[in-house]
Amino acid sequence: MINLKYIFLISFLLFFATSEAQISGCTDPLATNFNALATQNDGSCVYGIVTLSPVSDLDLPQIMEETSGLILWNNWFWTFNDDSDSNLYAFDTLTINQFHTYPLSGTGNIDWEEISHDNDYIYIGDFGNNTNGNRTDLKILRIEKNSLLLQAPVIDTISFTYSTQTDFTPTGMNNTDFDCEAFIISSDSIYLFTKQWISNKTDLFVLPKTPGNHLAMYKATLDVQGMITGAVFKEAERLIALSGYTNYLQPFVYLLYDYNNTDFSSGNKRKIYLNLSMHQVEGITTRDGLTFFITNEKYVHTSNTILQKFHTLDLSAYLSNYLNNSATNDYFLDESKVLVYPNPAESHITLVKKNFSKEVQFKILNMQGRLIQKGILNNIETDIDIEHYDPGVYILIITGNQFQVERIIKI
Secondary structure (H helix, E strand, O other): OOOOHHHHHHHHHHHHOOOOOOOOOOOOOOOOOOOOOOOOOOOOOOOOOOEOOOOEEEEEEEHHEEOOOOOOOOOEEEEOOOOOOOOEEEEEOOOOOOOOEEEEEOOOOOOOOEEEEOOOEEEEOOOOOOOOOOOOEEEEEEEEHHHHHHOOOOEEEEEEEEEOOOOOOOOOOOOOEEEEEEEEEEOEEEEEEOOOOOOEEEEEEEEEOOOEEEEEEEEEEEOOOOOEEEEEOOOOOOOEEEEEEOOOOOEEEEEEOEOOOOOOHOOHHHEEEEOOOOOOOEEEOOOOOOEEEEEOEEEEEEOOOOOOOOEEEOOOOHHHHHHOOOOOOOOOOOHHOOEEEEEEEEEEEEEOOOOOOOOOOOEEEEEOOOEEEEEEOOEEEEEEEOOOOOOOEEEEEEEEOOOEEEEEEOO
């Protein structure tokens, strides 16, 4: 029999959470300050420190020892070297030493630092600026894809200057905040993420993705506490992954997701350290937003040498819940909520649903994001046994023709 006290309490909370007045807060169940009542992400999520080891590591051919960017296109990975070499290299991981070389005839490589692409073009950023911080010939090469495959690349140039840079006095090596090694391509624009040697932050600039001379307009600053070296963009999923490293060559991935429109700093910001000490990571790409691939260039230190490598990362523990629900996590339908009681609970919880026309599924995660239990709500009332759970806080995610997140306390 349903306890009316719990129905009243839960109904009040559900009504409050789904009323016209949006509740701002942290909407990511994996955050330490997750607010189950929040309906609008305000970018306030806080996360614990995580260090992730690669799933696999492969040696790159010697010719790619200065690999500085990475994309996945046409079932190949594409990379390049960041100085003087004007070739693109395409490979797959099964026959990594049987790579293909694509010369970009008629171009020079002053300091190529990043690669990205859209449906029609590959873009290469010749905008490395760490020598003196005073380059006035910053540019992005745009290569027509079909012509590249025919070994007759058609190339044009997108030139730009930073809207906030007015002083071009030489700064000396690695002493500028106007270096850049990362950008993404949206449906209509290019977004630059600067590599800031002084502040250890990154500034976001935007410019058109059409040939010509442009002023890259400042949009925001992110306190990444490191130097950004690469970027990959899943536009439909509202997900950006940045690669980078600290001053002590501790590499990391910096995630931006669940943001508003193109205000990339408005959503979740999560830094995941990589268990790759002294690796100068340079490129990052992904196939599905869960499995990521990064490269590091050869790094020679007085005590050891780190060879150029290709690494595979599994970020599903941090992103799968978000991506699985990204199509629905903006919608909270007032008449379709599931009642959850009792909460706190000792041995079981009951889920009560009504007026559903679609299949309703549930998942229960621990606070580290690990899936504990999942199932389907077939009846009006469904009892879930939690007696074997360790005491603590768990996250219940309900999906169907609505999206609902609840915090469950096991006592």
